[in-house]
Amino acid sequence: MTFELAIILLPFIVAACIPIFYRRLPKKAIGWVVLMVPLSLFLLLTTYIPRIAKGQTFSNYYEWIPSFNINFTTYLDGLSLIFSLLITGVGSLVILYSIFYLSKKESLHHFYCYLLLFMGAMLGVVFSDHLLVLYTFWELTSVSSFLLIAFWHHRKASRAGARKSMTITVSGGIAMLVGFLMLYSMSETFSIREIISNIDVISEQSLFIPALVLILLGAFTKSAQFPFHIWLPDAMEAPTPVSAYLHSATMVKAGIYLVARFTPIFGGEMIWFWAVTGVGLLTLFWGSFNAVKQVDLKALLAFSTVSQLGLIMSLLGLGSIAVYLGYSKDSIIYTQAAFAALFHLINHSTFKGALFMMVGIVDHEIGTRDIRRLGGLMPILPFTFTVALIGSLSMAGMPPFNGFLSKEMFFAATLKITQLDVFSIDTIGVLIPVVAWVASIFTFVYCLIIVGKTFFGKIKPDILEKNPHEAPIGMLISPFILIGLVVGIFIFPNLLGHYILQPAMAGIYPTFPSTEELTPHISAWHGFNMELWMTIGVVILGITLYFLLKRWKPIYRWIPQRLTLNSLYETVISFSENVSESLTKRYMNGNLTHYFSYIYMVFVIVVAGVFFLTNSFEWSLVNNSSVESFELILVFVVIFAAVAILFTTSRIASVLLNGVLGYSVAFFFVIFRAPDLALTQLVVESVTTALFLICFKFLPDLTPERTSKRVKVSNGVISILVGATVTIVGLAVVNYEKFETISTYFEDAYNLAGGKNIVNTILGDFRAFDTMLEVVVLFIAGLGVYTIIKLKAKKGDADIEN
């Protein structure tokens, strides 16, 4: 069974093929070809559902870098399955939608290539059991998200948004990497499952809490939790299909996945409970509160996504208390929070995906997303209106839609937690349901804004002039499938609960014996209990606040502009840019002489330093062979040529003197019986001399440099030090015995490498890796010369082309 690996690899392979085959395809066909990838993967993954529902898990092991203990371990259980179904399912719908959304003039091959790259990376994240492989894929999702946000890279806001999301998510990712390494140092394994099974050993260690905090940082930045949420609204500069896919349904849920996956490891800690619950609730409130003031529909949806992610996060935090309490009849009830988290995760993907596509249609057909310019679109876009209505009501938690069920479960979980008296919940725990309830009121208000300001009221005359019409059917299929799911899940919630959510619960609570107990029966009607009264309160207060919006909106101006998180981010970024620029300019001043002196100083310090520190300057002339007179003559020729270069006034003369140096060295090679080296040196010397002569045609005459005496002296000292270092190393190297001698390889070259010429066996066999990379470097250098010259020619006048 290598299906799981194939599932991860397929998007990458297709992404790599797109640049090769896209020219041969009509522009329209690329999308359809790409659509086949997630669709087939989705269908393949659905075949796993019955087996995973029975409690099976699928694990595969491939050696990748065995010497570093890095292996490609895929692990497919209920939790991975939920995410992989979302990734491929929503992916298929989004690609279908994008075929009709994106203009044929866009560079579609880039778009779909990045999209597939993201899809593969995301599947890699949820299928990896190995921490470092998971981290690699995790960062790859950030990179592909960066490319997709900056898809319209000619727009400044796109580039800024892409950079912001990259900066924040990658910083969090690096924190997470450090956390992973701490986990490794404690448990001595990179496998998540092995860490979970050794949890008793590692939870006592001092690095446990720092690892927890760092891994949470990674999850919070990725899932746009307060105060890192600021990147998500800016990421809305991406094309709408990307926002629907990455920034609502999948990538931002990677943090949720990570928290769910690590709940069995860290779940028993108080810090985990309060960090995940507290940050989640704060994000829930702050996101919904800020969503109300937005005027751009997409920005509004971005803040609503932030808020909904906070909701799911806080549910996972509430559910982690069950890990602390351990398995018992009473603790089972607290696992329902995690169940609700997974349930809402799926529900959120359905209604938020539909809403994003709805906004895309409005933007596409009307030409603006600004709610101040929209209104009265219901008769023009009746189908889109249906999507907006059902999606918004589901998000607001209204029946008969799936959002109602998960919202009720959320309220139930927040109420239940207040009955506990651990982790000082009995004192401040009462805030949990209050914050949840207040945030839900704001959620209700912005849901009304989405529908009310866009589709009701009077239509603006400038929109009517453009003669807008309903979107093509292709753009409506995907949102209608999603709102079909919104209604369908409300009618058959237990089908989803039993087949999809129940096996995932085993992933969050592996120590609990039966997953059957962890699966509550979801029903729409519980009688008049506290949750329902809370919902009714939300509706009444929400409607009141919506109609009084103009009265209380001024409170948003209470926070001064310069104290917002965004301006803090801008300050930090521009400050670090300025500092690094001034620092870099201090040493990268464009003067080649300076660069050479850096290189030589490092060379002297490192090489001579090592020889000094290891006390290796030992040499004796006893074993050396005697120096012949013709060798001495050659030495004097070299010295003469080297010194003469310093005093020449013409370039030609210095090149020729340099040639004298090179040819003399070739003579040394001949004397010391290295015909290979002599031959190579001769040819290289001839070619470089020719090259110099060609180049110097373009250069002005040599002018004496005007440098201060101090610089001249320091340059002279550096030169002498370099020469001394090389000489001393050359003398001492014969007696250097810190390492095992490698000459045994050369003596046995014929048996080891099948060659009698040891120079060639070194180049082609013993050190072939060096040769291979040198070849690559040579080629790159050649291309560099070519492009520098040819690109310059392009910018100039036409007469350069010949």
Add this chain to the structure above:
Amino acid sequence: MKINDVILRTVVKGVVFIILTLGVYLFFSGHNAPGGGFIGGLVLGSGIVLLYITYDLETVHKKMPFDFKKVAAFGVLLATGSAIGSLYFNAPFLSQTDGYFNIPILGEKHLTTVTIFEAGVALTVIGTLVTIILSISEDE
């Protein structure tokens, strides 16, 4: 500026033949005697450059219609590709093998996979050398 280069042209006609033969000889003699991919490529490359210097670009290009950038790229692919090849025989990256084979007419010959790798090196050297010198001298 027109210079009388009859002597150069006549000499080069003969010399290039010797240089190119020497290059090929150096390439094949490697591994057991002085020579090999790098030096062979260098000699061949300088022979070609000599042709370009003596005759004009168009004449040489008509007889040798290669894009030397592509020659270099092909060389890199050959060198790295031959390195990967050993993986298919369950041997570590870049493993080389050799053996003696009886070839009709030529008799027993020593063949080795290093030759493929070295051919890649030689082609890269030729391609890069000619590309650099041509692009610099073309630039007016």
